[in-house]
Amino acid sequence: MSVQNLNTFDPFAEEGDPLAGAQDVGSQADYIHIRIQQRNGRKTLTTLQGLPKQYDPKKLLKAFKKEFACNGTLVDDEKMGQVIQLQGDQRSKISAFLTENGIEKSTIKVHGF
């Protein structure tokens, strides 16, 4: 016969930080972020971060460059992984391009002003 109160589990024990082990609480890992950054003057820079693994960033960059007629580069960031950088404000074009090519619009987050 088991008495619940005699269990080894102490319900009043300190649990510690419940989120200690979870690194990705509230993570936005599954989003594709499109951001913009201001440079000097009217110039801007667009970055695309969080591309799903099945897409080849190199090929995508090539397509972007051709399609938007801008230059761009692939940046390796230790935290963010591979990031595509494009010259100029290409946010809406990128998002349109990605949705046209079969990426869910809800996974794309466009940031900036």
Next chain:
Amino acid sequence: MADEPLFDPSLKKRKKKTVAFTEDPLGPEADPTAPAPETIESTTVNGDAVDLGPTTAHEAMKAGEDDEFKAMFGDLKKKKKKKEIPLDLGEDSGSSTPTTAPAAAAAAGEVPQITSDDLDFSDMKKKKKSSKKKAAFDLEAFEKELNDSKKESSEGKTKTKTEEDEDEDDIPVDTSHLDIVDEFELGDNPFSRPDAPIGVDAGTEAWLSSDRDYTYPELLTRFYASLHAANPALLSASSKRYTIAPPSIHKEGNKKTIFANVTDICRKMHRQPEHVIQFLFSEMGTTGSVDGAGRLVIKGRFQQKQVENVLRRYIVEYVTCKTCKSLDTLLTKENRIFFMACESCGSRRSVNAIKSGFQAQVGKRSKNKTG
């Protein structure tokens, strides 16, 4: 508050001065009977006397909360003025006769100005300085009227009998009210209530005196008209509008932008400035600082419109309650997670932490050396 939560783009265009967070575009041209239905419709099926118990209690509660948002109702005053004019016309024509006041008729058919007339009677007597508006919601003015009407209540007793008769059909609606609204109503026309003969119908509509059966739409309009005339707070509670002063953006030099009223805006949203600023910086991909006067200095050139856009996104993400779309929420931090608690519906949910993404190297590399 059921539909479109924020920043109606069309509304925004109309008034540049205020960022209109509109729950319901209750413009001057809006039909006072129209916006309410989502909340009350189910109870009105029988058309007339309706028990509005829970809904109105809820709204009444909200109305109380609204008090602090009074400051946000920047542009409401104008609309009140507009509403006022038709009512005055009716008043000029003597007692509360069915003489049609054009604008009111346009607004809600013939029904409203009858009821609104006699209900507003006490207000209108005072030089239309403060107006009673069906749509608008201004407790300050309301209280003023309350006091005034108390003074004049003795005068009011001498008003014609018909008005009191017409008041009668508002009673069921009135009594179903519970909280603040009820008190105000009592104060507003204290004279009409006790004298009103119960059971006598206000025979002022054209169709009311005819023999035919009343159609449902007619009765419905009549119901809403009298309801909203009697309870202005009800309408505004269901279609609240929040306005936050637009961000005031100035240029400082060539490369910096000053966001002057950031603390003001944060206070209106009940958010810590640090949180808002953090969001602004991570969204705009820039940095900055707060200067001595509490203004935010942002690196880079930004226009007011751009900052406004970012603020909107902040409000959608961190201020509006996802359950009831109310903006009356509080943000607290527990265990490194932000929780947003809604003041009006009581829901609580966690919100995403603000994460700044990849920051590309901008400017000279030599400047950016760390260490």
